[in-house]
Amino acid sequence: MLLSAQNVSKAFGSFLAVRGADLAVAEGEIIGLMGPNGAGKSTFFNCLAGDTVPTTGRVLFDGVDLTRSSAETHARAGIGRTFQVPATFEDMTVLDNVMVGAFLRHRHRADARETALRIIEMTGLARQNAQRARSLGTPGRKRLEIARVLATGPRLMLLDEALAGLTPTELQQAIALVRRIHELGVTLVIVEHIMEVIMTLAQRVLVFNQGHVIAHGKPREIVANEAVIEAYLGRGHRRRREAP
Amino acid sequence: MRWGLPALAALLLFYPFIFTGPFYWDIGVAFLLAAISASAWNIVGGYAGQVSVGHSMFFGVGAYTPLLFYHLWGLPPVAGVPAGMLVSLGLAVVIGMPTFRLRGHYFSMATIAVAELIRIFVGTWELVGAAIGLQGPAVGRAWWDLTFRSELPYYYIFLAVLAIVLYTTFAVERSRFGYYLRAIKAGERAARSLGVPVRETKLKARMLSAVFTSVAGSLYSIKTGFIDPESGFGILVSVQMVIVAALGGAGALFGPLIGALILVPLQTATNTWFGGGGSGLTYILYGGIIVLLARFEPGGMHEWWQRVAPFLTRRKHAA
Amino acid sequence: MLLAQVIVGGLLLGAIYALFSSGLTLIWGMMNFINFAHGEFVMLGMYVALLVVVWLGGGPEAFGFAAAFALFVLGVVVYLSLIRHVMRGPMLAQILSTFGLALLLRYTAFWIFSANFVSLPQVSLSGTLNIAGILMPVPQLVAGVAAIALTFALHLLLTRTTVGSKLLAVAEDRNAAMLMGIRPDRMQALAWGLAAGSAGIAGALMAVSYPWSPSVGETFGLTAFVVVTLGGFGSVPGAMYAGLIIGLIQALSAYWFGPIYKDIVVYALFVALLWLRPQGLMGKA
Numbered sequence: 001m002l003l004s005a006q007n008v009s010k011a012f013g014s015f016l017a018v019r020g021a022d023l024a025v026a027e028g029e030i031i032g033l034m035g036p037n038g039a040g041k042s043t044f045f046n047c048l049a050g051d052t053v054p055t056t057g058r059v060l061f062d063g064v065d066l067t068r069s070s071a072e073t074h075a076r077a078g079i080g081r082t083f084q085v086p087a088t089f090e091d092m093t094v095l096d097n098v099m100v101g102a103f104l105r106h107r108h109r110a111d112a113r114e115t116a117l118r119i120i121e122m123t124g125l126a127r128q129n130a131q132r133a134r135s136l137g138t139p140g141r142k143r144l145e146i147a148r149v150l151a152t153g154p155r156l157m158l159l160d161e162a163l164a165g166l167t168p169t170e171l172q173q174a175i176a177l178v179r180r181i182h183e184l185g186v187t188l189v190i191v192e193h194i195m196e197v198i199m200t201l202a203q204r205v206l207v208f209n210q211g212h213v214i215a216h217g218k219p220r221e222i223v224a225n226e227a228v229i230e231a232y233l234g235r236g237h238r239r240r241r242e243a244p
Numbered sequence: 245m246r247w248g249l250p251a252l253a254a255l256l257l258f259y260p261f262i263f264t265g266p267f268y269w270d271i272g273v274a275f276l277l278a279a280i281s282a283s284a285w286n287i288v289g290g291y292a293g294q295v296s297v298g299h300s301m302f303f304g305v306g307a308y309t310p311l312l313f314y315h316l317w318g319l320p321p322v323a324g325v326p327a328g329m330l331v332s333l334g335l336a337v338v339i340g341m342p343t344f345r346l347r348g349h350y351f352s353m354a355t356i357a358v359a360e361l362i363r364i365f366v367g368t369w370e371l372v373g374a375a376i377g378l379q380g381p382a383v384g385r386a387w388w389d390l391t392f393r394s395e396l397p398y399y400y401i402f403l404a405v406l407a408i409v410l411y412t413t414f415a416v417e418r419s420r421f422g423y424y425l426r427a428i429k430a431g432e433r434a435a436r437s438l439g440v441p442v443r444e445t446k447l448k449a450r451m452l453s454a455v456f457t458s459v460a461g462s463l464y465s466i467k468t469g470f471i472d473p474e475s476g477f478g479i480l481v482s483v484q485m486v487i488v489a490a491l492g493g494a495g496a497l498f499g500p501l502i503g504a505l506i507l508v509p510l511q512t513a514t515n516t517w518f519g520g521g522g523s524g525l526t527y528i529l530y531g532g533i534i535v536l537l538a539r540f541e542p543g544g545m546h547e548w549w550q551r552v553a554p555f556l557t558r559r560k561h562a563a
Numbered sequence: 564m565l566l567a568q569v570i571v572g573g574l575l576l577g578a579i580y581a582l583f584s585s586g587l588t589l590i591w592g593m594m595n596f597i598n599f600a601h602g603e604f605v606m607l608g609m610y611v612a613l614l615v616v617v618w619l620g621g622g623p624e625a626f627g628f629a630a631a632f633a634l635f636v637l638g639v640v641v642y643l644s645l646i647r648h649v650m651r652g653p654m655l656a657q658i659l660s661t662f663g664l665a666l667l668l669r670y671t672a673f674w675i676f677s678a679n680f681v682s683l684p685q686v687s688l689s690g691t692l693n694i695a696g697i698l699m700p701v702p703q704l705v706a707g708v709a710a711i712a713l714t715f716a717l718h719l720l721l722t723r724t725t726v727g728s729k730l731l732a733v734a735e736d737r738n739a740a741m742l743m744g745i746r747p748d749r750m751q752a753l754a755w756g757l758a759a760g761s762a763g764i765a766g767a768l769m770a771v772s773y774p775w776s777p778s779v780g781e782t783f784g785l786t787a788f789v790v791v792t793l794g795g796f797g798s799v800p801g802a803m804y805a806g807l808i809i810g811l812i813q814a815l816s817a818y819w820f821g822p823i824y825k826d827i828v829v830y831a832l833f834v835a836l837l838w839l840r841p842q843g844l845m846g847k848a
Contacts, residue, residue, distance in 0.1 A: 080437070080438075090431075100427045100440070103423055148438065152439060
């Protein structure tokens with residue numbers, strides 16, 4: 001198991017955002033994380049990425065206990081993540097943004113630059129190299145975030161709704177990019193609402209609702225799962241589906 | 245602007261011979277001092293985005309130690325410069341630790357409070373002259389006392405220090421450390437997620453900035469031969485550093501230089517025109533400039549130029 | 564008995580600290596913004612009081628009200644013309660904005676009024692009361708009591724009125740407040756008006772008993788920072804308690820260690836707080 005989350009809970013005061021969530025990801029897998037808004041997916045992600053310390057439970061990466069470690073430590077260990085609302089360095093150029101990521105693995109500017117350029121090429125941002133991140137639209141920013149975290153050379157990437165809000169063409173390009181990243185050997189855990197992404201990319205899917213995992217299995221199984229449908233659409237829809 | 249840098253260097257180098265006489269040399273020295281302090285501040289305030297308004301604590305330490313070495317042990321003031329740097333370094337670390345968690349306005353407020361505390365404390369400490377302050381050698385005993393009658397030697401010493409500070413900033417800008425500083429300013433949370441060691445980086449930036457600010461303070465007290473709590477640790481010292489850097493462009497290599505270029509002659513002008521009441525008016529002007537800057541062009545002249553320059557060069561090509 | 568007197572004196576001054584600090588904490592709690600010109604608002608309140616008494620021959624009610632009103636307007640104007648815009652920008656701009664304002668106000672005051680210390684000519688309140696052996700000058704007593712009453716009134720305004728709940732809603736969650744139909748911009752302008760107004764009236768109250776010059780703004784500003792840090796970011800009741808405590812500590816330090824040390828102890832306390840308990844007595848961590 002590359003990443004293992006055991007009985008992770010996170011409480012904010014009296015509000016339990018995540019309750020006893022488990023996750024086991026083997027190297028090379030692509031796992032999908034689904035669930036309605038407010039189900040606790042992002043909070044769970046934050047626990048996995050070291051942004052928040054879980055109230056209970058453990059997070060193990062490659063056998064190392066990272067539960068109480070900082071986000072920096074997680075990144076150094078090889079866990080990279082993107083943010084639901086892109087957090088690119090607005091006033092820095094695309095190249096500089098990616099270089100910040102690259103500097104995790106390289107000490108010197110020249111090497112970091114080389115890696116950054118290579119990754120920018122791969123993610124299709126080459127023409128906007130010298131532009132400030134602020135001038136890119138949201139899809140551009142999402143792509144930049146992916147490029148930036150890719151430059152850190154992660155073994156596992158947590159993508160938080162990285163493919164949301166894209167046009168159909170952009171979506172296809174993004175899916176292709178994610179595939180290419182996977183081919184490089186990166187393990188992926190992606191949070192998505194878009195069914196197409198989950199169906200085409202994910203090998204296994206976890207569904208969150210109200211802080212815990214309510215379903216777990218292959219994409220096809222999940223889509224037909226009663227509890228999942230109920231979570232997304234509410235009770236009424238379940239009954240409706242049963243009618244001819 | 246390939247010719248820009250050599251031209252600037254030449255101008256600075258030959259300035260005392262183009263504009264001769266004590267009046268212009270005085271302005272030149274004041275300009276260099278302002279540029280040095282502001283550049284030192286720029287490292288932590290401009291690049292890392294940690295708006296410290298208490299940098300006078302380092303300036304003051306650097307200003308007091310040389311005169312203290314003279315006052316207590318009769319040593320040439322220059323001997324006190326390294327000690328000032330060391331104490332400032334220590335101070336940066338000690339102050340740095342509790343203030344790491346503080347963000348934004350709260351951090352700035354904390355820096356003001358600490359600087360004020362030090363200022364008042366120094367004002368009560370007999371050993372360092374309390375409210376009266378310290379004086380340097382009235383007449384130089386030898387060349388190493390650095391008590392020159394003319395401004396000229398000071399000019400070139402200050403220029404050399406400025407060159408060192410600018411070069412260091414330039415090297416930092418291009419290094420991993422520099423990228424990390426900018427990342428922290430642009431988004432600490434994202435920076436963390438990329439493995440940037442935020443605490444360590446901030447601390448290093450503060451230490452570097454503190455050391456250079458200390459040197460600026462030393463230069464000041466060696467040249468003027470006098471220091472007291474207000475001129476060393478006063479809040480106006482901190483404010484001037486910030487406004488000079490911000491006016492020219494905080495986070496830009498030559499920002500502080502540009503800021504000093506505008507502000508120092510301005511200050512001299514208002515002081516000359518309005519005589520005694522001049523310094524009051526100068527600060528009214530400062531205040532007004534800062535407010536306008538904050539409201540309309542927070543990126544300073546550097547940012548303004550970057551916005552305007554493309555239009556100017558385009559016109560040139562068209563014509 | 565002298566000690567009791569020192570204590571009472573400290574508390575009375577502390578009450579005024581509480582009043583002007585409550586405005587600062589309100590803004591901080593609402594907008595995560597520290598007004599570095601807050602001390603200057605107090606200082607201006609003092610001068611408004613002076614002008615009203617000297618030019619218009621007004622009595623205590625008049626100059627108190629004038630100071631409150633004039634500064635209220637100033638606060639709103641400052642918010643609308645400056646603060647509202649810099650809030651959306653970089654941190655450096657936000658900090659510079661009120662810093663620049665402080666310099667502007669302070670040195671303009673120096674220019675207009677000169678650096679000489681002035682005091683309010685004898686007003687209707689005078690004399691000294693002797694309660695249980697403690698001598699309390701009437702002006703200071705009235706000022707202190709008025710200050711506490713006003714601070715409490717501000718607290719009630721915030722917690723018991725509709726307007727107050729709107730202000731608190733914006734402080735709690737700007738977006739949620741917007742969804743409920745509250746205009747954050749208006750509320751923030753109001754908050755600035757209230758903060759400046761309370762600073763102004765605090766200044767007027769202080770003018771009754773203490774001489775001042777334009778330089779006092781800097782000290783008051785720092786005092787307000789200490790009070791707000793001790794009392795907790797955003798908490799008006801916290802500011803009330805903290806103000807009294809700081810006033811007390813200051814008076815005792817002066818009494819035990821000498822006048823020079825009164826500021827040192829307060830600032831040292833401040834630094835210690837920042838290190839050990841930045842959220843203060845009653846603030847949210």
